[in-house]
Amino acid sequence: MTYLDAIRQGIWEEMERDPSVFLLGEDIGAYGGAFKVTAGLLEKFGETRVIDTPISESAIVGAAVGAALAGLRPVAEMQFMDFIACGFDQIVNMAAKIHYRWGPAVPIVIRGPSGAGVHGGPFHSQSNEMWFVHTPGLKVVMPATAYDAKGLIKASIRDDNPVMFFEHKFLYRRIKEEVPEDDYIVPLGKAAVRREGLDIAVITYGAMVWTALEAAAELEKEGLSLEVVDLRTLLPYDEDAVLASVRKCSKVILLHEDTRTGGMAGELAALIAEEAFEDLDGPIVRVTAPDTPVPFSPPMEEYFLPNAQKVVLAARRLAAY
Numbered sequence: 001m002t003y004l005d006a007i008r009q010g011i012w013e014e015m016e017r018d019p020s021v022f023l024l025g026e027d028i029g030a031y032g033g034a035f036k037v038t039a040g041l042l043e044k045f046g047e048t049r050v051i052d053t054p055i056s057e058s059a060i061v062g063a064a065v066g067a068a069l070a071g072l073r074p075v076a077e078m079q080f081m082d083f084i085a086c087g088f089d090q091i092v093n094m095a096a097k098i099h100y101r102w103g104p105a106v107p108i109v110i111r112g113p114s115g116a117g118v119h120g121g122p123f124h125s126q127s128n129e130m131w132f133v134h135t136p137g138l139k140v141v142m143p144a145t146a147y148d149a150k151g152l153i154k155a156s157i158r159d160d161n162p163v164m165f166f167e168h169k170f171l172y173r174r175i176k177e178e179v180p181e182d183d184y185i186v187p188l189g190k191a192a193v194r195r196e197g198l199d200i201a202v203i204t205y206g207a208m209v210w211t212a213l214e215a216a217a218e219l220e221k222e223g224l225s226l227e228v229v230d231l232r233t234l235l236p237y238d239e240d241a242v243l244a245s246v247r248k249c250s251k252v253i254l255l256h257e258d259t260r261t262g263g264m265a266g267e268l269a270a271l272i273a274e275e276a277f278e279d280l281d282g283p284i285v286r287v288t289a290p291d292t293p294v295p296f297s298p299p300m301e302e303y304f305l306p307n308a309q310k311v312v313l314a315a316r317r318l319a320a321y
Contacts, residue, residue, distance in 0.1 A: 001145045001146050001150075001176065001177065001178070001179040001184060002146060002172065002173050002174075002175065002176050003143075003145070003149050003167075003168075003171045003172055003173070003174070003175040003176075004035065004037055004167075004172040004173055005146075006146040006147070006149040006150035006179050007037055007149045007150065007153050007167060008037050008038065008039070008040075008041075009150055009179070009181075009218055010149070010150040010151070010152075010154045010157075011023070011037075011038070011041070011075060011153060011157070012040075012041065012044070013154065013183065014153075014154055014157045015041070015044075015045055016176075017183075018157075018211070019168055020071065020072045020073045021049075021072075021073045021074075021075065021157055022045075022048070022049040022050070022051065022067070022072060022073075022074055022075070023038060023041060023049065023050045023051065023074070023075050023076075023077065024051040024052075024053050024060055024063060024064060024074060024075075024076050024077070025038075025051075025052075025053055025060060025076055025077030025079070025112075026048060026052070026053055026054075026055055026060075026077070026079045027052060027079065028041075028042075028048065028051075028052060028077050029041075029042040029050050029051070029052040030042060030052070033077060033079075033156075033191060033297075034079045034080070034113070034180065035113055035169065035231065037077070037167075037172075038050065038077065038255075052239075056086070057078060057083055057084060057085075057086035058087045058088035058089070058090055060076050060078075060087060061076060061087035061090035061091055061094075061095065061108075061110065062087075062090045062094070063076075063106060063166060064076040064095075064110070065090060065094050065095050065098070065110045067108075068095075068105070068106045068107050068108045068162075069098070069104055069106065072314075073107045073108070073109075073157060074108050074109070075108075075109045075111060075157060076108060076109070076110045076111070077111055077112050077312035078110060078111070078112035078238070079111060079112065079113075079130060080112060080113055080114075080120075080123075080124050081112045081114035081126070081166060081320070082114075082123050082124055082125070082126045082128065084110070084112070084128065084131075085131075086256055087110075088131070091110065091138070091162070091164075092132070092135045092138075092274055093133075094168065094208070095108060095137070095138070096135050096136065096137030096138045096162060097137055097143050097321065098227045099137065099161070100136075100137060103302040105160035105161070106160075106161065106162050107157075107159065107160045107161070108163070109153070109156045109157055109160075109162075109163045109165050110162070110163070110164050110165065111153070111156075111164075111165035111166075111167060111198075112165075112166075112167065113167050113168070113169035113172070114126065114128065114129070114166045114167065114168060114169065115127055115168040115169055115170055115206065115207055115257060116170070116257065116294045116301060116304070117170035117207065117301070118169055118170055119165065119296065119298050119301060120169075120276045120294075120296075121295075121296035122293035122294050122295070122296065123296065124127060125294040125301075126258070126294060127206075127257045127258040127259075127289075128258075129142060129164070129166050129234055129258065129264070130262060130263060130264060132164045132235070133234050133235045133264065133267070135235075135277070137161070137162065138161070138162050138163070138164055138235060139156070139161050139163045139164065139188055139189075139233065139235055139236070140161070140163075140164045140166070140233065140234040140235040141156055141164065141166065141188060141232070141233050141234070141303055142166045142168070142205045142206040142207055142231070142232065142233075142234060143163050143167070143186075143206075143231050143232060144168075144171070144175075144194075144205065144207065144209035144232070145175060145177060145209075145230075146175055146176060146177045146179050147177060147178075147179050147180075147186075148186050148230075148232060150179055150184075151184055151185050151186030151272075152165070152185075152186045152188070152232065152233075153165060154183075154185045154186075155185040155186055155187060155188050155223065156188065158185065158319070159188060163188075163251055166206070168206050168207040170207050171207055171210075173277060175184075175210075175232045188233045188236075189233045189236045189237070189238060190232065190233070190238055190239035190241070191229055191230060191231050191232055191233075191237070191238035191242070192229070192230045192232060193227065193228070193229055193230075193241070193245070193315070194212075194213060194228040194229070194230050195212075195213055195226065195227060195228040196227055196248060197216065197225040197226045197227030197228070198225040198227070198248070198249060199224050199225045199249060199251065199319060200224070200225075200226050200249055200251045200252065200253060200315050200318055200319065201226075201227045201229060201245040201246050201248065201251070201252045201253070202215070202216070202226050202227065202228050202229065202252075202253045202254075202255055202311065202315075203229045203231065203233040203242055203246075203247040203252060203253070203254050203255070203268055204228065204229070204230065204231070204254075204255040204256060205230055205232065205234065205256065205264070206256070206257060207257060208255050208256055208257050208306060209230045209306060210307060211255065211308050212226070212255055212308075213316065214308035214309060215227055215308040215309075215311035215315065218308065218312055219312060219315055219316075222316075224315060224316070224319055226315060227245055227248065227249055229241060229242065230247045231238055231264075234264060237264075238266075239271060242268060242271065242272070243271070243272070243275055243276050246272050246276045246279060246280070247276055247279045250279055250280060250281040250282070250321065251280070251281055251282045251318050251319070251321070252272060252280070252284055252285070253285045253286075253287055253311065253314055253315060253318065254268050254285070254286050254287070254288075255270060255286075255287045255288070255306060255311060255316060256289075256306070257288075257289055257305060257306060258288065258289060259288065259289045259290065259291050259292070260286065260288040260289065260290060260291050261291050263286075263288055265286040265288055266286075269284045269286070272284055282318050282321040283318070283321065285314050285317075285318050287306050287310055287311055287314050288306060289304055289305060289306060290304060292304065
């Protein structure tokens with residue numbers, strides 16, 4: 001099953017399981033969504049549960065919040081997560097704060113495609129997860145595998161908190177694996193060790209998990225053992241798993257596709273410096289995109305994005321420290 005099909009199956013199963021779950025977003029009905037994640041859902045569940053909306057992210061999120069307060073469990077699609085900026089106020093000042101202010105649950109999922117690698121340019125390729133990792137009251141999820149994509153979307157829909165669910169568009173049809181058809185969830189806030197290693201821990205998430213695994217396979221030929229940790233959830237993130245891997249390997253690379261300044265790597269570096277400084281045998285190394293918009297030109301986008309070779313070079317330098 002592809003990563004995309006796994007998300008669709010997870011949503012489908014939750015809609016069958018719970019009649020309060022419904023979908024809303026731009027072109028998600030008859031068209032089946034910009035990337036066809038919602039294809040077939042309108043025919044199965046009808047137009048009262050798969051609702052095409054105007055092109056207004058603020059209206060989509062606002063309607064979802066209102067529906068959640070009325071007892072429903074909306075799943076709102078952003079056609080591209082870049083355009084979530086148009087609904088930012090509704091998310092960070094309404095959805096994220098309502099429970100803190102006066103108690104009710106706000107069980108909404110806001111999902112959609114993010115990330116680069118498909119030559120979409122600066123308005124269709126951003127990794128903007130950190131806008132929301134900094135917002136208390138939200139949960140932020142970024143699956144890297146098809147198995148996790150299904151299990152995490154199901155867990156997100158069942159969660160009583162607003163969840164931001166980032167789907168990397170580069171993975172939609174490129175990642176395939178066996179996915180159980182029976183009911184299961186992947187718990188939010190728990191990381192996964194994708195590859196055991198001894199020399200250097202690589203802490204990452206999303207599409208960069210596959211980049212890290214590619215680098216680890218290449219470095220294995222040189223006798224260098226990389227451990228790859230997939231955070232899966234960025235808010236809350238699994239501090240125990242991060243620290244356990246760092247203490248095991250004593251050297252760490254923090255890898256993400258997002259731009260460098262204010263990225264998740266900085267947060268992780270602070271945690272490691274505070275809690276595992278004496279376990280380190282070398283500097284904390286970041287491999288990230290530079291602080292520029294995502295280029296449209298394919299060669300420039302390739303230069304912009306972290307890749308396996310950049311991880312390999314960073315690991316060699318760190319191993320030699």
